[in-house]
Amino acid sequence: MEKRGNLLNVSDLHVVFYTYRGVIKALNGVELWMDKGERLGVVGETGCGKSVTSRAVMNLIEDPGKILSGSVLFEDRDILKLKESEVRKIRGNEISMIFQEPKSSLNPVMNVGFQIAEVLGKVNNKPIKSQYKPAAQMLEFVGLDSERVMTMYPHELSGGMAQRVMIAMGLAPKPKLLIADEPTSALDVTIQAQILELLDDLVEKLGNAVMLISHDMGVVAEFCNKILVMYAGNSVEYASTKTLFKNPLHPYTTGLLKAVPQIGRTDELKAITGTVPDLVDPPSGCRFHKRCPQVMDICKKERPPFIQVEDDHYVACHLWNNKESSDEQKGGESQ
Amino acid sequence: MSENLLEIKNLEKHFKLKKSIFSKVRVVRAVDNVTFSIPKNTTYAVVGESGSGKTTLGRTLLKLIEPTGGEVFISGVNILNLSNKEFMEYRRKMQIVFQDPYNSLHPKKLVKTIIGEGMKIHFKGIGEEEIRKRIKDVLEQVGLREEHMFRYPHEFSGGQRQRIAFARAIVLNPEFIVLDEPTSALDVSVQAMVLKMLKETKKDVNLTYLFITHDLSVVDYLADYVAVLYLGQIVEKGKKDDVFKKAAHPYTELLLNSNPIPDPFLNRDKIIAKGEIPSPINPPSGCRFHTRCPYVQDICKTQEPEEREIENGHIVKCHFPLI
Numbered sequence: 302m303e304k305r306g307n308l309l310n311v312s313d314l315h316v317v318f319y320t321y322r323g324v325i326k327a328l329n330g331v332e333l334w335m336d337k338g339e340r341l342g343v344v345g346e347t348g349c350g351k352s353v354t355s356r357a358v359m360n361l362i363e364d365p366g367k368i369l370s371g372s373v374l375f376e377d378r379d380i381l382k383l384k385e386s387e388v389r390k391i392r393g394n395e396i397s398m399i400f401q402e403p404k405s406s407l408n409p410v411m412n413v414g415f416q417i418a419e420v421l422g423k424v425n426n427k428p429i430k431s432q433y434k435p436a437a438q439m440l441e442f443v444g445l446d447s448e449r450v451m452t453m454y455p456h457e458l459s460g461g462m463a464q465r466v467m468i469a470m471g472l473a474p475k476p477k478l479l480i481a482d483e484p485t486s487a488l489d490v491t492i493q494a495q496i497l498e499l500l501d502d503l504v505e506k507l508g509n510a511v512m513l514i515s516h517d518m519g520v521v522a523e524f525c526n527k528i529l530v531m532y533a534g535n536s537v538e539y540a541s542t543k544t545l546f547k548n549p550l551h552p553y554t555t556g557l558l559k560a561v562p563q564i565g566r567t568d569e570l571k572a573i574t575g576t577v578p579d580l581v582d583p584p585s586g587c588r589f590h591k592r593c594p595q596v597m598d599i600c601k602k603e604r605p606p607f608i609q610v611e612d613d614h615y616v617a618c619h620l621w622n623n624k625e626s627s628d629e630q631k632g633g634e635s636q
Numbered sequence: 637m638s639e640n641l642l643e644i645k646n647l648e649k650h651f652k653l654k655k656s657i658f659s660k661v662r663v664v665r666a667v668d669n670v671t672f673s674i675p676k677n678t679t680y681a682v683v684g685e686s687g688s689g690k691t692t693l694g695r696t697l698l699k700l701i702e703p704t705g706g707e708v709f710i711s712g713v714n715i716l717n718l719s720n721k722e723f724m725e726y727r728r729k730m731q732i733v734f735q736d737p738y739n740s741l742h743p744k745k746l747v748k749t750i751i752g753e754g755m756k757i758h759f760k761g762i763g764e765e766e767i768r769k770r771i772k773d774v775l776e777q778v779g780l781r782e783e784h785m786f787r788y789p790h791e792f793s794g795g796q797r798q799r800i801a802f803a804r805a806i807v808l809n810p811e812f813i814v815l816d817e818p819t820s821a822l823d824v825s826v827q828a829m830v831l832k833m834l835k836e837t838k839k840d841v842n843l844t845y846l847f848i849t850h851d852l853s854v855v856d857y858l859a860d861y862v863a864v865l866y867l868g869q870i871v872e873k874g875k876k877d878d879v880f881k882k883a884a885h886p887y888t889e890l891l892l893n894s895n896p897i898p899d900p901f902l903n904r905d906k907i908i909a910k911g912e913i914p915s916p917i918n919p920p921s922g923c924r925f926h927t928r929c930p931y932v933q934d935i936c937k938t939q940e941p942e943e944r945e946i947e948n949g950h951i952v953k954c955h956f957p958l959i
């Protein structure tokens with residue numbers, strides 16, 4: 302298999318969930334790759350598989366979910382093939398994660414100091430008691446007053462403070478990859494700006510890679526240098542942030558960009574017609590074909606491969622599949 | 637300027653907290669001395685962070701929560717002085733759409749019942765046939781189809797449910813609708829459709845909206861006027877273009893600047909706020925924003941700023957307005 306990134310390579314990942322309604326085909330051949338120190342934004346709407354992807358990367362899919370096939374190469378180890386004990390050495394160590402709801406991810410009956418010291422104890426293989434000092438340093442590192450916060454319990458923290466604590470815990474093991482799953486979606490804009498600024502600073506200092514999962518185009522545009530757009534369990538487009546905004550190729554990406562209201566925007570919003578498909582019974586062929594304004598016959602039958610169209614710009618769309626034949630008929634449609 | 641449909645004067649809602657043995661009675665000033673008026677057929681947006689009192693404001697002026705002070709005039713009548721019987725007519729004229737379409741529709745009732753129920757109360761003696769016809773009309777108006785009236789809420793997606801909630805509001809021929817974060821539970825592609833529907837319906841049936849939201853980009857799309865709320869008080873209000881292009885209050889500037897912009901080619905300096913929104917139980921003295929304001933001076937800590945008019949209805953409550 303070709304390696305497209307030197308840190309993480311996810312290829313052809315299929316994940317299903319067995320429910321009473323039927324089998325939910327949550328991920329349908331997701332492709333994703335990252336280089337060291339890179340910031341990848343994963344965007345898409347509810348149910349497109351962003352969070353499932355991030356959990357599959359850490360092999361954290363639990364019953365009733367199952368990873369059917371695919372590989373997750375972290376550096377040169379396939380996480381899906383490792384023994385659980387070996388994955389544990391990577392998880393929370395080389396890859397760590399912060400979640401959307403910081404308060405429900407913290408232990409409500411332990412104070413903040415203990416929780417961070419516990420993480421550090423595990424990482425450094427030392428007794429928890431000896432780790433309070435480094436824990437306090439970690440809190441200072443994320444801009445909290447360690448003397449006060451160390452002895453506080455999660456219910457005493459505001460949303461922004463709790464997210465800072467989560468970031469401290471996430472960065473404590475000095476991971477190579479930090480997965481941030483909607484880290485600011487539950488926060489107010491002014492607090493969101495603070496947290497993103499903080500994350501930006503720290504990542505700059507530590508040099509780790511970040512996978513930022515978000516539904517907010519604005520957040521990824523400001524934070525990430527690469528973007529992966531997902532739709533209904535598929536990777537549909539991957540490019541550098543600037544390329545993606547300047548020259549989006551997939552009709553879904555184009556539609557998404559036109560649907561986002563923006564201050565100072567004068568053109569009328571364009572909605573994407575229809576709704577996100579039910580993944581128990583996903584549409585045949587390209588999963589976007591029922592909502593696509595440029596749908597062709599082939600889209601209903603065949604799933605488009607995820608192919609490279611230009612340097613560092615990948616798309617899964619039949620419009621770009623047979624480049625030679627479709628070039629004439631498309632003309633300038635890409636804009 | 638056209639006439640005002642709604643005038644809100646010094647509206648106040650204070651919640652008393654339970655007294656503990658050790659402390660005095662504590663009061664949450666959720667809405668504190670709020671004054672503004674909404675011209676007919678316009679959209680007035682109220683923006684603010686969580687805890688700023690925007691939802692309480694919306695509910696108080698509909699009398700869903702009894703205010704503790706102030707006046708609300710609709711077409712010149714103070715609705716807070718009316719008896720319940722007299723108020724009925726105004727209840728019909730003023731409707732609300734709630735934030736969460738998953739909780740605001742009765743799960744065991746058909747869409748027909750959900751939408752039609754209000755008509756049976758407000759239009760006495762209306763026939764089944766007419767109700768049916770009216771429901772069909774409003775469903776089409778909000779972009780759904782006739783057959784949808786025989787379904788249950790769980791059969792619909794979030795965007796469709798919000799359309800049903802909106803249909804329930806407009807079926808009573810209201811003049812005024814409070815939209816309390818109607819799109820914040822929706823995905824962007826769906827949000828765009830609902831926003832367009834709201835804009836078009838407003839034009840079609842001459843509605844006036846109070847639009848409550850935390851999302852400034854949505855305000856820019858929909859609103860004509862905007863008021864910025866901070867800890868229960870309006871810190872800046874005026875025409876949307878004035879407020880957005882010539883923000884005079886440091887808090888408005890901060891909100892506008894914090895809003896992430898989906899444009900990687902834009903280089904701008906971010907203003908990062910100090911701290912977080914304080915508790916409304918013991919709001920800071922003087923100007924309530926002084927604890928987070930980047931331009932704070934001594935006077936801000938002790939003296940509450942007066943409202944001052946910058947130009948033509950653009951009002952700011954700050955000692956040192958930015959323009």
